[in-house]
Amino acid sequence: MSPLRRFLRTPEALAGTLLLAALIAMALSASLIFPGDPQAIAGPPLLPPFHDWSLPLGTDRLGRNVLAELFHGARASLAVGLAAAAAALAIGSFVGTLAGFAGGLVDEVLMRITDAFQTVPSFLLALAFVSVVGPSLGVVVAAIALGTWTGPARVARAEVLSIRERDFVAGARVIGMHPLEIAFREVLPNALPPVLAMSSVIVAAAILTEAALSFLGLGDPNRVTWGGMIAEGRAVLRTAPFLSIVPGIALMLTVLGVYLAGEGIVETTATRRGLS
Amino acid sequence: MSRALILLRRRVVGSIFVLMIVIIGTFLLLEAAPGDAVDAYVVATGGDAGMIELLRHRWGLDQSELTRLATYLWALLHLDLGQSVTFSRPIRDVIVERLPNTLLLMGSATALSFGLGSLLGIYAGARPGSARDRLLSIGSLALYAVPGFWFGLLLIVVFAVNLRWLPIGGIETLASDKTGLDRAADIATHLVLPVSALGFIYLALYLRMMRAGMAEAWRQDFVLATLARGLSRPRIVLAHVARNALLPLVTMLGLQSAQMLGGSVVVESVFSVPGLGRLAQEAVAARDTPLLLGIILVSAVLVIVINLLVDIAYALLDPRVGANEAGA
Numbered sequence: 001m002s003p004l005r006r007f008l009r010t011p012e013a014l015a016g017t018l019l020l021a022a023l024i025a026m027a028l029s030a031s032l033i034f035p036g037d038p039q040a041i042a043g044p045p046l047l048p049p050f051h052d053w054s055l056p057l058g059t060d061r062l063g064r065n066v067l068a069e070l071f072h073g074a075r076a077s078l079a080v081g082l083a084a085a086a087a088a089l090a091i092g093s094f095v096g097t098l099a100g101f102a103g104g105l106v107d108e109v110l111m112r113i114t115d116a117f118q119t120v121p122s123f124l125l126a127l128a129f130v131s132v133v134g135p136s137l138g139v140v141v142a143a144i145a146l147g148t149w150t151g152p153a154r155v156a157r158a159e160v161l162s163i164r165e166r167d168f169v170a171g172a173r174v175i176g177m178h179p180l181e182i183a184f185r186e187v188l189p190n191a192l193p194p195v196l197a198m199s200s201v202i203v204a205a206a207i208l209t210e211a212a213l214s215f216l217g218l219g220d221p222n223r224v225t226w227g228g229m230i231a232e233g234r235a236v237l238r239t240a241p242f243l244s245i246v247p248g249i250a251l252m253l254t255v256l257g258v259y260l261a262g263e264g265i266v267e268t269t270a271t272r273r274g275l276s
Numbered sequence: 277m278s279r280a281l282i283l284l285r286r287r288v289v290g291s292i293f294v295l296m297i298v299i300i301g302t303f304l305l306l307e308a309a310p311g312d313a314v315d316a317y318v319v320a321t322g323g324d325a326g327m328i329e330l331l332r333h334r335w336g337l338d339q340s341e342l343t344r345l346a347t348y349l350w351a352l353l354h355l356d357l358g359q360s361v362t363f364s365r366p367i368r369d370v371i372v373e374r375l376p377n378t379l380l381l382m383g384s385a386t387a388l389s390f391g392l393g394s395l396l397g398i399y400a401g402a403r404p405g406s407a408r409d410r411l412l413s414i415g416s417l418a419l420y421a422v423p424g425f426w427f428g429l430l431l432i433v434v435f436a437v438n439l440r441w442l443p444i445g446g447i448e449t450l451a452s453d454k455t456g457l458d459r460a461a462d463i464a465t466h467l468v469l470p471v472s473a474l475g476f477i478y479l480a481l482y483l484r485m486m487r488a489g490m491a492e493a494w495r496q497d498f499v500l501a502t503l504a505r506g507l508s509r510p511r512i513v514l515a516h517v518a519r520n521a522l523l524p525l526v527t528m529l530g531l532q533s534a535q536m537l538g539g540s541v542v543v544e545s546v547f548s549v550p551g552l553g554r555l556a557q558e559a560v561a562a563r564d565t566p567l568l569l570g571i572i573l574v575s576a577v578l579v580i581v582i583n584l585l586v587d588i589a590y591a592l593l594d595p596r597v598g599a600n601e602a603g604a
Contacts, residue, residue, distance in 0.1 A: 012414070115290075116297035118531075119576045123538025124556060128568050131560045132309045208423050212542045215425050216557055230426055241433045248426035255421035 006268055013264020019257025026074040034068035038224050042068070046240050060229070060243050061236055070250055073226040076219070077207050077254060080141055084206035085199055087145035092152025093188060093195050099153070100160030100191075101183040111157070114150050122147025126209060130218045137220045140213060144206045151202070152195050159191035193269075200262020204255045211251050226251050280591040287587055291580045298576045302569040303348055307341065309565040317361065357570040362562040367570040371552065375574070377447050378551035380463075381470055381544070382536050386529065388475035390482055394525060397486025401521065402513045404491040413487065416480035424539050428473035428546035435469060442468055445548035470547040474539055478532060482525055489521025496520075523594055530586030534579045 008014050030038075042065040047058040049066070057066040099110040117125075126143035133139045163169065164187055172182045213219055214227030226247040233243030314331045317323075323331075332338045339347070351358065357367035400412040436444040448454070448462050493499060494517060502512045541553035548554065552571055559568040 112290075112293050113297055115294045116301065116576075119294055119534065119579050120298055120301075120572055121534045121538035121541075121575050121579070123535075123541055124568075124572050124575055127541065127556060127560055128305055128565075128572055131563065131568065132305055132565060204421065211423050212425055215423075215542060216545060216560070218560065227423075230423075230429065234429060237429060237433060238437050241429075241437075244426070244429050245433075248423060248430070251423050251426065252418070252421050255423075256418055259417055259421060 010264055010267065012260045013268070016257045016260025016262070016264055019253055020261050023074055023078060023254050023257060026071050027078045030068075030071040030075055034065070034071055038068040038072040039064055046236065048240070049242055049246070057246060058242065060232055061240075066229075066243065066246060069224045069229055070226075070247060072224045073229060073247060074250070074254075076137070076214075076223050076225040077210065077251070080137065080144070080210040081203045081207035081258075083141045084144035084148065084210070085203040087141060088148040088202055088206070089152050089195060089199060091145060091149040093156045093192065095149065096153040096156025096158075096195075097160050097183055097188045097191060100157035101164055101179070101187055107157075110153075114153050117147070118150045120147075123209060123212065126213060127216070127218065130213060135218050135220055137223065140210055140219060143213070144209045147209075148202055148205060152198055155198060156188075156191050156195050159194055160187055163187050163190050197266050197269075200258050200265070204258045204262075207251070207255055207258070280588050283591050284584065284588060287584055291584065295576065295580065298573065299349065299352060300345070302572055303345055306565060306569055319361075352573075357573070358566045360564055360567045360570075362558070362564045362567065367567050370555065370567070371570060371574050374550060374552050374555045377549055378537075378540055378544070378553060381467065381474065381540055381549060381551060382533070384467060384471040385475035385478070385536065385540075386532075388471060389478035390525070390529060392475075393479040393482025394486045394522065396479075397483040397521075398490070398513065398518045400483065401487040401490025401494075401517070404487070404494060409487065412483065416483045419476060420480035420484075422477060424473055424477050425542040425546050427477065428470065428543055431469045431473055432546070442466075445546075447549050447551075466549075470543050470549055473546070474536065474543045477539070478536065481528065481532065485525055485528060486518070486521055489524055490517050493517045493520045523590070526586060526590055526593065530583040533582040534575075537575050537579065 008017065041063040043052065043055050043059045043063050045059055045061055045063040047055055047063075049058040050056065051058065055065055055067070057070065060066055060069070095110055095114065099107040099114075122144075125147045126140075129143040129146060130139055133143075160183075169182060169186060172186050173179075177186070210219065210225065211227035211230070214225040215231045217228075217231065219225045219228050229247040230244045230251075233240065233245075233247075237244060314328055314337060317331065318328055337344070355368060357371070359365070360367045360370055363370050396412055396416075400409040403409060432444055435442045443449070443466050445466075447466055448459065449466075454462050490513075499512065499517060502516050507516075537553070540551060541556050543549070544551045544553035545557045552575070556568060556571045559565075559571065
């Protein structure tokens with residue numbers, strides 16, 4: 001059986017894939033289905049959901065189309081989640097490989113820095129970073145990556161510590177390869193699988209952190225974000241709770257999709273390794 | 277006992293290095309922030325160019341960066357975190373005032389998530405692969421995917437707005453002059469919703485760890501031996517399988533403390549609990565960078581202390597930990 005078929009056979013992985021596919025479809029089609037500015041006024045304010053079929057999810061306090069905002073918000077969540085996770089994984093595997101391969105003082109210094117980053121609550125760090133540099137999508141990505149690279153770094157280092165004792169590394173030394181070339185061209189690719197296995201958890205955490213930052217008003221002010229929508233709806237929580245509830249459900253389903261698909265991938269690769 | 281002490285000494289030395297890196301990091305962020313203490317002071321109170329010059333000189337802001345770092349460290353050594361512009365008070369005093377609320381919230385949320393999480397984990401892990409195990413696994417995953425602040429809002433809508441069972445926010449009823457037990461009960465009712473919002477999300481983590489650890493333990497030979505000895509099932513589950521899966525959860529308790537401090541920022545903001553997290557949000561809103569970095573430093577110290585305590589607990593619980601170091 002092909003790995004893809006095996007992957008889709010577990011109900012959890014299938015559900016996760018469907019959720020993610022729906023999210024990606026939302027993000028990609030946002031400008032097609034809802035062209036123009038999603039923050040433009042589309043109807044009377046505080047229209048409840050399912051009343052007017054041109055505005056299926058109703059409107060918010062300012063009369064903006066909630067469904068359009070939801071579609072455009074999927075973009076911010078997806079973009080920030082993927083970019084922050086990619087940055088965290090890249091920084092983490094770089095630092096981890098360097099520390100594990102170099103050993104000695106370099107290892108000691110890099111790992112103490114990693115400790116320091118793990119000691120500071122990552123959300124507070126992101127908060128401080130965004131408030132000092134100023135909110136924009138790129139800064140939010142950097143702020144989230146700053147707090148999440150430590151996990152991948154530790155895993156990569158542990159992996160590199162065992163790989164560097166293998167014969168092929170000794171062989172690379174004998175043919176006179178530069179230590180940095182050995183570290184990043186020979187050792188790093190072999191250390192990657194367990195690091196990449198963390199990616200679903202990191203993407204999920206990044207999406208949730210972005211939402212929390214936007215909720216506190218530290219997201220990119222020029223973009224619609226789900227966290228920002230929840231914060232908007234909070235002002236009318238008593239009279240129109242759906243405004244906060246709807247984007248929250250979208251967030252939850254997105255993160256759940258990421259987790260489920262991630263677990264499915266890890267399980268599939270584990271069975272494949274077990275079979276070979 | 278000496279084993280734990282030796283371990284403690286080693287960790288304390290390591291922690292000092294880590295704390296130094298955090299301090300240098302916060303100093304760099306402070307430097308990167310637009311404007312300095314004098315700008316903030318002048319914005320708040322007014323003043324001319326001559327006074328700005330004088331203040332810069334008096335506060336040592338015209339010195340080189342290294343000198344300023346030294347001054348910063350010297351001040352920190354005296355537990356002086358500087359002056360908060362927004363509150364017109366020493367940052368240390370503001371933080372000390374808010375810290376107990378956060379500790380209460382975090383402590384209760386940790387107790388809830390650890391207690392209930394490990395119990396449900398034992399229930400799921402007693403029969404790995406069973407229907408209840410799958411149900412709890414999926415349920416905990418869904419719980420783990422819930423954004424904490426949104427869960428808090430949901431709790432407010434249901435329990436404070438619609439049912440009116442519990443207060444909507446704050447830490448106690450204002451100007452109620454309650455004392456003793458009445459006051460404690462008042463604070464407790466105010467804490468039910470924020471503690472649930474914070475605790476239920478991390479509950480999933482302990483549940484999943486416990487369950488995974490138990491599933492692992494079931495495959496080991498010593499469990500087979502207990503089955504062969506004919507021990508009763510509850511005894512095998514509790515005294516052998518669950519007990520072996522419990523230790524990693526204790527480590528997680530320490531590692532999670534930093535996450536929980538971060539989570540308390542949003543939860544405290546949602547429920548207007550006057551704690552450290554809400555203070556951080558206020559500092560951001562008022563662009564009071566020194567206050568924010570003071571909070572970060574205090575949180576880092578808090579996380580280090582919690583992890584030290586967890587390490588000691590671990591050494592006391594597991595005789596293998598630190599045995600090598602004590603022997604050396």
